[in-house]
Structure formats: structure tokens, C-alpha cells
Amino acid sequence: MPEGSAISPENQWWWPKLLNAINPGSCIGNLFKSSLNFVKNNLREQLGDEIYGWSQSSVEFDDALDSETYAKASYTVTGSKHSARVSVEAKREGRLWPISRISVVIDGEIEPLIFEGEHVRGCGYAS
Numbered sequence: 642m643p644e645g646s647a648i649s650p651e652n653q654w655w656w657p658k659l660l661n662a663i664n665p666g667s668c669i670g671n672l673f674k675s676s677l678n679f680v681k682n683n684l685r686e687q688l689g690d691e692i693y694g695w696s697q698s699s700v701e702f703d704d705a706l707d708s709e710t711y712a713k714a715s716y717t718v719t720g721s722k723h724s725a726r727v728s729v730e731a732k733r734e735g736r737l738w739p740i741s742r743i744s745v746v747i748d749g750e751i752e753p754l755i756f757e758g759e760h761v762r763g764c765g766y767a768s
Contacts, residue, residue: 668731668738669700672714676729676743679761680718684754687747688720695719695727712738724748 673695681692698716710733717726725747731738742757 668712669702669714671738672700672712672729672731672740673698673716675740676714676727677718679740679743679756680725680727680745683756684720684725684745687723687745687754688718688725689722691721693719693721 677692677695680688695716695718698714700715701711701713703711712731712733713728715726715728717724725745728742728744729740730742731740740761742755743761744756745754747754
């Protein structure tokens with residue numbers, strides 16, 4: 642790129658660019674995708690064979706250099722039998738964000754189903 646020029650907005654991966662070059666948009670997008678795949682593959686009995694969609698999403702991203710860094714996402718997923726509220730958390734390890742916990746509260750249930758540790762660690766990296 643010629644000196645003094647700037648990248649056009651449609652080609653900027655994130656602005657303002659963070660000091661450690663982590664793309665929060667990519668991280669959060671992968672949290673949604675990985676956790677939704679996990680829910681589809683592991684909760685068919687509870688939610689139904691068909692997942693119709695997800696809605697009511699929210700995110701929280703903290704990438705402060707002087708503290709523990711984390712990303713959290715939550716959403717409602719609608720299945721053919723039931724709907725559920727899904728929360729997914731990841732903690733930064735270098736440039737990777739392995740999922741550390743997925744919590745699912747099925748409509749009508751009080752206690753959440755919690756998946757953590759090695760069971761969810763391999764279901765996706767929010768990098």
C-alpha cells in the first residue's frame with residue numbers, strides 16, 4: 642500500500658484496531674457458530690431434531706491487556722420440541738479463544754445444562 646494511504650472501510654477488518662490485533666467480530670462470530678453446532682449435535686433429545694433458528698443475541702467482549710480476557714455470547718435457540726437460552730464463554734489463550742463453558746436453560750426448566758472443560762473445549766475456537 643502506498644505511503645500515506647488508508648485502507649477503504651469495506652476492507653478494514655476492525656476499527657479501531659486493537660493493540661494485540663485480535664478481531665472481536667471474528668471471535669464473537671465463531672462463538673455463535675461453534676456453540677450452535679454443539680447444541681445441534683448434543684441436545685437433539687431435549688430440543689428436537691430440527692433447529693429452526695436463533696434470536697435475541699447479546700455479546701460481551703473484554704480484551705483488556707491488564708486483566709483476564711474473555712468473550713461471552715448468549716442467544717435463544719428454537720427447536721422443534723423446545724426453545725432454550727444458550728450462553729457460551731471463552732477465555733483467551735494466546736491468539737486463540739477456546740470455549741470454556743456452554744450453559745443451556747431449556748424453557749420450562751429451572752436448572753441449566755452445563756457443559757465445560759474438555760467436553761466443550763474441542764467444539765470450536767473463536768480465533
